[in-house]
Amino acid sequence: MSVIAEDSVRGSVFKDISADDEDGQPTEIESMCMNCHENGTTRLLLTRIPFFKEIIVSSFNCDNCGWSNTEIQSAGRIQEKGVCYTLNYLQNVYAPEPDPEMTTEKYTRSFEQNEDLGLNDMKTEDYQEEH
Numbered sequence: 033m034s035v036i037a038e039d040s041v042r043g044s045v046f047k048d049i050s051a052d053d054e055d056g057q058p059t060e061i062e063s064m065c066m067n068c069h070e071n072g073t074t075r076l077l078l079t080r081i082p083f084f085k086e087i088i089v090s091s092f093n094c095d096n097c098g099w100s101n102t103e104i105q106s107a108g109r110i111q112e113k114g115v116c117y118t119l120n121y122l123q124n125v126y127a128p129e130p131d132p133e134m135t136t137e138k139y140t141r142s143f144e145q146n147e148d149l150g151l152n153d154m155k156t157e158d159y160q161e162e163h
Contacts, residue, residue, distance in 0.1 A: 065094035113138040
């Protein structure tokens, strides 16, 4: 069995958000409406927000009953430590170099913070194993 680097797999699945990208079309799949139990359409877009993380944008629409739903979910792995950014102003004249006026602080999240983020009940062990 060969091991493929996670970055090489994720790089081919997730695309950076770009205003100029005309190929960034969502994937459409037929799925059941939770309201009327007829078939509707789910649209999925896997994308990467630069300097943030990978996300899944999903939307559902039922032509039968008109029910719709939109969600944004994190698609990246859960980091052990949270990050707090402190900005002193809005414009970075140093871009793309690091801004010397911005501080980055890594911290250990408390149980309550993890609870607020929904991380305490999330199963992550053996997540990538095929069943």
